Amino acid sequence: MNTQQRFGSIARRLTLGLLAALTLGLFGQAQDTTQRTQPWSDEVIKLFGSLPVQHGGRVKPLKKLAGLDLLIFNGKRTLELEDGSKLKQTPWLLDCYFFPEMARDYPSFRVQNDTVLERLGVDTQANDKRKSDRYSYNELAPHRQNLMERAISISEIPPREQNPVDAQTIKLATDLRAFESLIGTLDPVRWKYAAQGTGEFQELFGSDTATLTQIVEHSKELLNGWRRASAQGDGGDKSIGGLLPQLESVLDSSQGAAAFLPPPSDFEDQDTWWRFHDLVKFTFEQQTQYADVLPMLAAFQQLEQNKNDPSAFLSTLEGLHKTSSSIAEARGEYGTIPLEITLEGVDPFTKALVSFLLGFLLSALGWLIKDNKWLGRAVWTCALIGLGFGIWGITMRCLIRHRPPVVSLYDTVIFITCVCVLVGVVSEYLTRQRIGLAVSTFLGTAGMFLANKYEFIEVKSAGDTMASVVAVLDTNYYLAIHVTAVTMGYAGGLLAAGIAHVWILGKLFRLREGDTQFYKTILRMTYGVLCFSLLFAIFGTIMGGVWANDSWGRFWGWDPKENGALLICIWQLLCLHMRMGGFVKDRGFVTMVVAGGGVVAASWWGVNLLEVGLHSYGFTSGAGVGLLIYWGIEVGVIGLSGLDKITRRSLPTA
Amino acid sequence: MKKDKGLFAIITQALGSYALCCMCLFALFILTLFGTLYQVENGLYDAKQTFFNSWFLWAELGGVKFPYFPAGVLSMSVLTINLIVGGLLRIRWSVKNTGVIIIHFGIVFMMAASLGKLTNSVEGHLTLWEGDNPRTQVDERASAHFVSYTLWEIAIWEVNKEVNSTELLVPDDSFSDLKGTASRKFTSPELPFDLTLKGFVTNARVMPKGPQWQAEGEVIDGFGILEMPDSKEAERDVAAIHAEVLVDGTPMKAILAGDQLSPWVIDVEGKRFAIDMRHTRYSMPYEIRLEDFIKEDHPGMTMVKSYRSNVTKTDEKGKEKVLIQMNEPLREGGLVLFQSSWGPSTPNYDGPLFSVFSVVRNPSDKWPEYAMWVITLGLLITFLRTLYRFTRKQLSEISKPTPVAS
16 A cells, blocks of 8 residues: 555544544543653563564564554654653553653654645744754644645645655655554543433443443443434433444544454454454444453553553553463464564664674775784674674564565565675685675675665555565465575676676776786676676576466566566676677676666666556655666766776876 | 688678677667666557567658667567577587577577467456446356457347357458558458448547547547547557448448447348457357455455455366466466456445456467576576686685795
């Protein structure tokens, strides 16, 4: 579902809910205004973060969901507060659920360009904000209506014709609504449903107010009461009549909430978890008491009641966690939760980025301090540690999803990075020229940096980097063989281009000028890695055709993604045949391989930007500029190589 | 003394040369690149026809058309010849070249598969409902024919005949060239009239003629053909053509359109005939009946996880229940049926669903897969041999003692 669709559907649901809620004056009562007096304990954070929840088609820990939500709103998984302190994802979500008034003051929303706000009439200069800064809900709330109207009118413009400010306006409006939905998650259990006058209500509940658990427990009596009151018309009991609109409006406003409740064992649809909304709906519709779900609802209600009593809160949370996780475990859905928590905690790709960066810096230092054995060993260590983190992270993602390593565009980034580093490390082992290590740590740094940046785009568009896949991709056989092979071809092509850069730049800056063996080794490495790339690119591309033949009935359809893969194969074949035919010498060959890196980038990212064809699975908004910059740099390198050749020709020979 | 080469030797040398190979690869690269970009504005079908399924790219200057670049068919044909001559015949058949020869053989085999597909395959779709089609109120659960996505035909049959009359068909290639004022007469001994067709329009709307637009050809009974630009998806085009029948010396005229709900009906010599324009139908050696269509969404989402159809295949051997689903087609009787789509996807729709199967008749269906394994074998041999040599050389260089400066 794209941003516009998400926005549209959330907008429709929430506008109705909010209007109804405002009409009834619910907000004053539903939102708890109390402030948290002490920080959440580690035990609470750990237990709450590992609560299972169904989101995006699979069960995941709440910590993961918190991280995704915060990443979408804030661009980071950690929130920096006004006083400079930092709030991690799980405590932030705890505050959103239990202390929504506090959460409204957190600067959770990143506004990349303040023109978005200026267009709404916000004086961005007045509050000492930067052009790209973070805002709280309460800062944006006065302009909410204006923002929503503007977003609705922009959403009618085709996405291709929207400018960045338009796109950011829609995102901000979507984020605002999603945040409202988030802080309203516990509204159904927080709300005290009040009697309208005196009568049956008080008899049923023994009070003027009732909780959601009580309402669900007395669903049969309530239904009968409503029927009686309806049959009696104006003369009937009105005390419970007013309950229905309260219930509808509160539940409607929490429709976008997370699904915490595994479906009861006797329910027909066993795949979809329930939100509080679903429990109430099915209880009344089916006129059944779902005894295995009700205690969980009661536990959430108790959590809300005990939120200012740390020991009672912890004790209730322990009970809820035990119930929830044991049900999920019995359903075979809890197994990956500990893995995902570990993955979130270790954050291997950031650690890999740091290792590769350090390795590259040490490698660069090695060019200045020659023949230092310890420096060389340090670079090896950094490259291998970074690679270890990368491979570990990819393996964990495979185990969590039960899928091969590459499914989404985000996967391609981390996988290609690791393959580049692995092949670079192997080539370094074989050549010992410090070229393989330097290039692989550079590509490792660039790749992990790209993964870090792209994660936000994919989460913003698909909701997760481990999102559910469309029907045609639901085959591990072809995903494992075709996609993995093609991405290995991409990795080889990029690594070959990286090594070829060393040849060109080395010649340009007159490095090891008389060392012909050095340049011969680079050439051999480039050739070898190009052959590696071609092997996987051709196999992967044709295997893609075989998959297409089984899925769509044609081996080759000239679809942009297929053509992108074919372009890589053709270009690499051209490089090899031009070399074998003697049409290009060393310089021409490495220059063609550098250009081949541009072809790989076009196939990897460029074809998705065309937004046509059957393979448009990736989300690449914002990738176009990056791609143009990369191509621009490569054109510059190729131009410099040509210039170097001309300069050398014109130099007088000794 | 330089030995003169014979003409045959010169030709084979040129045909098998690296230069020709590089030119073909370069041409294919350019075609693939621009053919991909062309799709953004013009759609896939047009791009395929213009860049890949033709011999040349054509330009027009001063009303004169001329070829300016080799297109897919020519580039791939010449590359195949180059591969055969240079990569299989002229290459030294030695152990060293084993991998390369196998790769070239595999690519030639794959090109043959492409040629087979281009010249002998038929593509279409079979759309079946779980029950009655809500629009037509007709039971459309079973069919023994599939329908082309893009080709049209004109069918003529006698109505009210006691026995089912055979349809007479005018195929697409007999009238799709009749643009503008061009016309063609079709006769048959089985028909008491001749049918004249003219003014074929690839994508048209037939509507009451108004003052705001110019009709293509004659306006008939107040209706005219409005020519529309070709759709990006060629299967969305609705063709139209002018038809004329001479009955007792009196011409009867009509506009036939691909989206008309009922055929043109004429009475000739006491018999009633129907003339209809529709997408080309291909008969299948069996009937497919949709028993059940199952669509599953990912839990808690509107994204489709899988869709599949339980069908019954009936032929002279009897009935057989078959499951057709994404990535698992039915291959039977020279046809392949793929689960390709479903509908209606209207939100909150609660009626019967339809299941769409892409149907392909392709004699070279599995050839590309065989070619892939052959090519992969060749690539593996070549790569592993190169890697082995490279590794041995590098390790021996590393193990050499570093010379000590005196």
